[in-house]
Amino acid sequence: MNRTVQIIVYVFTLVVAFVGFVVLLFPLDTVIGHFLAQVEEDTAGKYRVVVADIDGSLIFDSHFKNFRVYQQGREILSVPELDVGFSLFSLLGDNKTVGFDAVFEKGEVSGKVALSTKGKQIGLKMIDVGFENFATDQLRFIEDYLASAKMPLSFSGVLDGTVSVSLEDDHRASEVDVKLKISQALLGAIPINQEQYSCEAIEEAVLAEGQTGIELEIGLSNAKIMVNRFFIPGPDIKLTDFTGSAHISRVYDVMRMSFDGKVLFSEKSTEKCLALRSEEPLNLVVRGSINKPNVTLGGIPLVQ
Numbered sequence: 123m124n125r126t127v128q129i130i131v132y133v134f135t136l137v138v139a140f141v142g143f144v145v146l147l148f149p150l151d152t153v154i155g156h157f158l159a160q161v162e163e164d165t166a167g168k169y170r171v172v173v174a175d176i177d178g179s180l181i182f183d184s185h186f187k188n189f190r191v192y193q194q195g196r197e198i199l200s201v202p203e204l205d206v207g208f209s210l211f212s213l214l215g216d217n218k219t220v221g222f223d224a225v226f227e228k229g230e231v232s233g234k235v236a237l238s239t240k241g242k243q244i245g246l247k248m249i250d251v252g253f254e255n256f257a258t259d260q261l262r263f264i265e266d267y268l269a270s271a272k273m274p275l276s277f278s279g280v281l282d283g284t285v286s287v288s289l290e291d292d293h294r295a296s297e298v299d300v301k302l303k304i305s306q307a308l309l310g311a312i313p314i315n316q317e318q319y320s321c322e323a324i325e326e327a328v329l330a331e332g333q334t335g336i337e338l339e340i341g342l343s344n345a346k347i348m349v350n351r352f353f354i355p356g357p358d359i360k361l362t363d364f365t366g367s368a369h370i371s372r373v374y375d376v377m378r379m380s381f382d383g384k385v386l387f388s389e390k391s392t393e394k395c396l397a398l399r400s401e402e403p404l405n406l407v408v409r410g411s412i413n414k415p416n417v418t419l420g421g422i423p424l425v426q
Contacts, residue, residue, distance in 0.1 A: 169193055183207040198262040201226060229256030229276070244287040248302075251281040255310075276310030279330070283338075298342035305335035309359070314395055319422045321395035324387070327358035345370045349381065358391040362403065368412075381408040385419060397422055 174188035184206045191199040203225035208218070223232040233251030238244070258275045283302035290296045307329035314321045330336050339351040347368040354361035366381030384403035392399040397420065404420030417425040 167194075170195075196262070200260065226256065226260050228260060230254045231256055233281070242289040244289065246285040246287075248281055248283050248285075253277050253279050253281065275312065277308070279304045279307035279336075295345070296342065298340070300338070300340040302338040303335045304338075305330055305333060307336055307354075314422070314424065316397075316422055319395075319397045321397050321422060323394045324359075324398065325391045325393055327388070327391040329354050329356065329359055331355075331357065342370075352383070356386070356388070358388040360386040360403070361406070362386075364406070366408070377412045379408055379410060379412065379415065382406065 170192040172188075172190045172192065173186050175186070177185040186204040186206070187202070189199075189201040189204045190197055201224045205223040207221040217236055217238045219234060219236040221232075221234045224230065231251065231253050234249040235251070236245075236247040236249065238247075256277050258277065281302060281304050283300070286299040288297040309327045309329055311326050312324040314323055334355045336355070337351055337353045339349075341348045341350055347370065349364060349366055352361065352364035362384050364381065364383030366379070366383075368377050368379040368381075370377050383406040385406050386400070386403040387398050389399060398404065400420065405418075407418045408415060410416040415425050417423070
C-alpha cells in the first residue's frame with residue numbers, strides 16, 4: 123500500500139470514528155432544548171414550546187413526547203407523539219428537508235416539508251403530507267372559530283404544494299403565493315343543527331378521488347388576499363366558481379372577507395339535510411370578519 127492510499131484510509135477512518143463519536147455522545151437533547159428556549163426569547167415570550175421528553179439522534183430521527191406550543195400562556199397545539207427525521211447534510215445547505223410523523227389524540231399527520239430561505243424570501247414545499255382522520259379542533263386557534271359555528275371537522279387526504287413568501291417589515295406589504303393540491307380527500311360529517319331548515323348534518327363526504335384533487339391558489343399582495351382558484355371536484359361535495367378577496371388590517375380580527383361560490387351535494391351527503399339537496403348548485407356566500415363571519419349556503423345560515 124503506497125503512502126497516498128494509507129493517508130486516504132487514515133483520513134476516512136478518522137472521519138468515520140468522529141461521526142460515530144458524535145452520534146453516540148452528541149447531546150442533541152440539550153441542543154434542541156436550547157433551540158426551544160430560543161423560540162420563547164425571540165418572540166418576547168409570546169410563544170413557548172414545551173417538550174416532556176426528547177430522544178434524539180444527530181443523523182437519524184428525533185422523537186418528542188408531549189410536544190406543546192403555547193401562545194401567551196394558552197395552549198394552541200398539543201402533539202403527544204412527534205417524530206422528526208432529517209439529514210445532517212440537508213441542514214447544512216440552503217434547502218432543508220425534514221420528514222415528520224405527528225400522532226395526535228385524534229388523527230395523524232405525516233410527510234415531508236422542504237424549506238428554503240434567501241434574505242427575505244422564504245419557500246416552503248409540502249411533499250405527500252398525509253392527514254388521517256385529523257380533527258381540526260386540536261388546533262386551538264381554529265377550535266375557537268369553529269366552536270362558534272359548532273362545526274368541528276375531521277379530515278383525511280394527501281397534500282402537496284408550495285408557499286412562497288416575500289417578507290416586509292410591515293406585514294401588509296408582504297407578498298405570499300400559495301398553490302396547494304389535496305388528493306384522496308375525505309371530510310367527516312359536519313353538524314349543522316338548523317332545525318328550522320330540517321338540517322341536522324352533512325354526512326361524511328368524498329371531496330376528491332384518485333389523482334383528481336382539490337386545487338387551491340391564493341395570492342397576498344398590498345394587504346389583500348385574492349383567491350385565484352378554489353376547486354373541489356367531489357363527487358359528494360363539488361365547489362366551483364369560487365372567487366373573492368379579503369382585506370387585511372393591522373388588527374387581524376377585523377380582516378374583512380367577501381367570497382362567493384357554488385356548491386353541489388350528492389344525495390348521500392344530504393341524507394340528514396334535505397334542504398341542501400338540489401339538482402342545481404347552491405350559492406355559497408361568505409361575508410364579515412374572520413372572527414365574526416357570516417356564511418350562508420343555499421339560504422341556510424351555517425355561521426353567524
